Structure formats: C-alpha cells, structure tokens
Amino acid sequence: MAGSRRGRRPGPPRVALIVETSMAYGREILHGIVRYVRENGPWTVFFEPRSLQDPPPPWLEGWDGDGIITTMYPQFSELIRGTGIPTIDLDDQEPRSGLPAVRSDQHAIGAMAAAHLMERGFERFGFFGYPQFEWSRLRLESFRRAVESTGRRCEVYEPAHAVSWGHQMPAWEAEVELFSRWISGLPKPLGLMACNDFRGVQALDACRRADVAVPEEVAVIGVDDESLACELAHPPLSSVIPDCRAIGYEAAGLLDRIMAGGPRRPATIAVPPRGIAVRQSSDVTAISDPVVADAMRYLRENAARRFGIGEVAEHVGVSRSTLHRRFRAATDGTLHDAIAGMRIGRVKRLLVETELPLHAVAARSGFAHVEYLIAAFRKATGATPGAFRRAHRGAGGP
Structure with a gap:
C-alpha cells in the first residue's frame, strides 16, 4: 500500500x-x-x-x-x-x-443451508457451485463438513465450463444439459445447495429438463436472496439471506x-447470515417413495384447478387404494389433507402477493365457490381471508 x-x-x-x-x-x-x-x-x-x-x-x-x-x-x-x-x-x-x-461468513452460510435440508429429512446431498471462486469453495467446504459429520455423503458437480469473474456463463444450455444428466443419475430424494441464487435457478432449469420433481425429489436452496430471481424461478427458490x-x-x-x-x-x-427465505423449492419433507413424490408434484402443479383423487391416481399409475396407502406410509398424512393444504397455501400466497378479489382467488385455488374457500380457510387458519390479507400485508408475507 x-x-x-x-x-x-x-x-x-x-x-x-x-x-x-x-x-x-x-x-x-x-x-x-x-x-x-x-x-x-x-x-x-x-x-x-x-x-x-x-x-x-x-x-x-x-x-x-x-x-x-x-x-x-x-x-x-x-x-x-x-x-x-x-x-x-x-x-x-x-x-x-x-x-x-x-465479508459474509461463508462457513456459516454453508452450514445453515445444510441444516435447513437435513431438518427436512434428507439423507442424500449435492452441491452446485463455481470451483474457481473462493467464496463458493468455502460454502462447499462447510456444507460438506456439516453433511459428512452426520455420516452422510455430499456429491459435488464438476462444471463443464469455467466462468469469468463477472459470473458470465459462456454456455448456459450446455451446462444445464450436463447438470441435468448428473442430477438424473443421483439417488433421490436429495437436498441440493447451489452456491448462489443464479446457480440455483440454473439447477431448477436442469431438474425440469431431467423431469426431476422439485422439491419432492430434489430440494434446492441458493444463497443471497436475490428476491426477483428467486420469485421468478419455477418453483420459487429458497435462499440463505446474507446480512x-x-x-x-x-x-x-x-x-x-x-x-x-x-x-x-x-x-x-x-x-453471519440472517436466516433463510423458505420458498417452494425446499419447502417439503423428503419423500423416498417415487410414486408419492410424483403425486405431490401433481398436486402442486395443479393446485390452481379442481381435480379428484382418481385423476391423481391415474397420473401416477396406481389404484386409488394403493395411492392412499403409500401416501400415508410416506408422509404420515392423507392425500385429502395434502390437497387441502396445497390449496390453502396457494390461497395464502395469492392473498398476500396479489390484489386479486376473493372470487378470483377462489377460482385460481381450486375452489368452486367463495363460500367454500372462506369456510376451508377459516378452519385451517382460524381467520377470514380478508383478516389474513390485512395482517400479513403489513408483516411482509405469510
């Protein structure tokens, strides 16, 4: 100097x-x-x-x-x-x-992501990062240490392409294609940490290409809470929030x-980081039964419309009774409860994140009538939709 x-x-x-x-x-x-x-x-x-x-x-x-x-x-x-x-x-x-x-405490970030995924019952783990950047290597180091300290294993993806200092991906499509093959070959369910949110969005893209259900088969968490990228992701991306x-x-x-x-x-x-913004990409309990994981994905992707148990059973290729039995064994709950919970969760998001009137919220959440929505919502939350919207708008979300 x-x-x-x-x-x-x-x-x-x-x-x-x-x-x-x-x-x-x-x-x-x-x-x-x-x-x-x-x-x-x-x-x-x-x-x-x-x-x-x-x-x-x-x-x-x-x-x-x-x-x-x-x-x-x-x-x-x-x-x-x-x-x-x-x-x-x-x-x-x-x-x-x-x-x-x-600087951010990179070790604390990696450990927090690992704890989040382990709390959700995952036994297998992966990491998707940028090995040429020290901050990514430190996050991997602590993530892997936390996972391996419990006797579990962490798989690490080796990128196909180097990135520039400015995070410019020279071949996004090629990277997504190779990552999709990698994620397809890993046993599931799996908890995946992406070194940052943009790597997380890329992981979600690759999972869709590989027909891997997120979060039912692979739960994904990123870092930085880049809220626009996280909310635009499909499904919305969970993220560790640096302070x-x-x-x-x-x-x-x-x-x-x-x-x-x-x-x-x-x-x-x-x-140290502030905490975790939990969004749909990791808001799940690990499900080892692939039929039940597929059923949960079907519920999530169709929560905006009305459908019956028979339609779900037909989609996953088993009888209704078999689906009920496997669902209870894998989740300790019923399929009816899961459908209701999925729809109420969608109602909550629409109430807080949009200005839609209640009849439009009902139509977009699988309820035939507003009266049915109000009754189900009050039973699930103890509040009316209007009271819930007023309370959580000021608090910044449900």
Missing part, C-alpha cells in the same frame, strides 16, 4: 462508495452504510450506480478523498491500493488483499475509526 495521505481535513470526510448496484447484495450493503452515516455522519459521499463489469471510475486515480468502501474489483484493485487512501475491502473474490475487510446491511454498517464503522486515526490492521470481520 502507498503511504498514508495527509491528516483528516476539517468538515465531513469525503468517502467513495465503489459498490456494485446491479444486484441486491450490493444494494443491501449500501443500505447498511446509509444507516451508519445517518447515525454517525455526516459524510460527503461519492457514489454512482455500477455493475460488476464496470471499469474504474475515471476520477479515482487522482481523487483526494479520505476513505473508500469497495468490492475490490480485480480490474482495478492495484489502482485502489496505490491511492494510499484508507479502504475497506468488501469483496469475496479476492480474500487476501491485505486491507481491512468485511448485507450489517456488512455495510460494520464496514462504515471500521472506515470511520481508521479515518479518525485508528490502526489499519488487515483484519477481516465475518458477518
């Missing part, structure tokens, strides 16, 4: 925030920085929207600032170090910059102390 700049100037410190804003991870970090500045500022902030592929800001080399918070982009990491300006490194790609750093706002807050506090004359020790603060 170059020599230190002059002492702190009078007035608010001048701080550059060189953080990508194209994904939720970076935007959430910025929210954490904002909170710190509101509580402890003011700062004069230099900030502009950025993507992962943007070149260095043209003003950076000659900039006379007091501090920088940045994801240490490989394409200009030497430039930043050469400025001599106190800098906090947020990047997970280059973990040995020699600068003070604040990005805490990362931003800690980084701002660390920089503030250094700008005030504190030591620039190259320590790393590892921030």
Whole structure:
C-alpha cells in the first residue's frame, strides 16, 4: 500500500462508495452504510450506480478523498491500493488483499443451508457451485463438513465450463444439459445447495429438463436472496439471506475509526447470515417413495384447478387404494389433507402477493365457490381471508 495521505481535513470526510448496484447484495450493503452515516455522519459521499463489469471510475486515480468502501474489483484493485487512501475491502473474490475487510461468513452460510435440508429429512446431498471462486469453495467446504459429520455423503458437480469473474456463463444450455444428466443419475430424494441464487435457478432449469420433481425429489436452496430471481424461478427458490446491511454498517464503522486515526490492521470481520427465505423449492419433507413424490408434484402443479383423487391416481399409475396407502406410509398424512393444504397455501400466497378479489382467488385455488374457500380457510387458519390479507400485508408475507 502507498503511504498514508495527509491528516483528516476539517468538515465531513469525503468517502467513495465503489459498490456494485446491479444486484441486491450490493444494494443491501449500501443500505447498511446509509444507516451508519445517518447515525454517525455526516459524510460527503461519492457514489454512482455500477455493475460488476464496470471499469474504474475515471476520477479515482487522482481523487483526494479520505476513505473508500469497495468490492475490490480485480480490474482495478492495484489502482485502489496505490491511492494510499484508507479502504475497506468488501469483496469475496479476492480474500487476501491485505486491507481491512468485511465479508459474509461463508462457513456459516454453508452450514445453515445444510441444516435447513437435513431438518427436512434428507439423507442424500449435492452441491452446485463455481470451483474457481473462493467464496463458493468455502460454502462447499462447510456444507460438506456439516453433511459428512452426520455420516452422510455430499456429491459435488464438476462444471463443464469455467466462468469469468463477472459470473458470465459462456454456455448456459450446455451446462444445464450436463447438470441435468448428473442430477438424473443421483439417488433421490436429495437436498441440493447451489452456491448462489443464479446457480440455483440454473439447477431448477436442469431438474425440469431431467423431469426431476422439485422439491419432492430434489430440494434446492441458493444463497443471497436475490428476491426477483428467486420469485421468478419455477418453483420459487429458497435462499440463505446474507446480512448485507450489517456488512455495510460494520464496514462504515471500521472506515470511520481508521479515518479518525485508528490502526489499519488487515483484519477481516465475518458477518453471519440472517436466516433463510423458505420458498417452494425446499419447502417439503423428503419423500423416498417415487410414486408419492410424483403425486405431490401433481398436486402442486395443479393446485390452481379442481381435480379428484382418481385423476391423481391415474397420473401416477396406481389404484386409488394403493395411492392412499403409500401416501400415508410416506408422509404420515392423507392425500385429502395434502390437497387441502396445497390449496390453502396457494390461497395464502395469492392473498398476500396479489390484489386479486376473493372470487378470483377462489377460482385460481381450486375452489368452486367463495363460500367454500372462506369456510376451508377459516378452519385451517382460524381467520377470514380478508383478516389474513390485512395482517400479513403489513408483516411482509405469510
């Protein structure tokens, strides 16, 4: 690192925030920085929207600032170090910059994903990552350690193609095709961790291509809670939620102390994840009976319309009595209860996530009449649909 700049100037410190804003991870970090500045500022902030592929800001080399918070982009990491300006490194790609750093606790992320899948009864596990990135390798390391500590095994997919630093897939279709063959050949049910949400979306695509039911045969969990990608996925993708706002807050506090004359020790603060956003891709109990898993997939995919037990039995190729017996053995519940639960779950999502009137919610949830919906919903939840919608809209979801 170059020599230190002059002492702190009078007035608010001048701080550059060189953080990508194209994904939720970076935007959430910025929210954490904002909170710190509101509580402890003011700062004069230099900030502009950025993507992962943007070149260095043209003003950076000659900039006379007091501090920088940045994801240490490989394409200009030497430039930043050469400025001599106190800098906090947020990047997970280059973990040995020699600068003070604040990052997600990758080991905690992997362990949390493993615990989530094991709690759902899975005995077999897989991992889909980017082996050339350290953050992915660390997530795999802790995921596999947690799985193997219980005597289970973790299969690891070896990607067909290398990826660039910016996560650009050179051949999405080819990767999906090879992954679909890999997932087809593994025993099921299986709990799969994807190293991030975009890898998770790719895994879901591959499972559809392989005619593998998600979550009944393979439950998938990603990382980062990129909510748009997770909600657009089919089915919606569960995800470990990094505490990005805490990362931003800690980084701002660390920089503030250094700008005030504190030591620039190259320590790393590892921030544990907040928890898991559970969505449909892993919201399941592991089902080892393939007929029952297929039946559950049929229920999920047809929850928007009315159908009978006979139709389900015909789809899976067994008699009604056989289906009832195998369903109870595999799930400790009845097929009727599963259908009702699937429909009530769809009603809840439509009440919270849409503005549809109740008659439209009924039509999209397999209920012939609004009155039937209201009675079934009250029995299942103890509340009317209207009261449920009002309560959970304010709380951010069911």
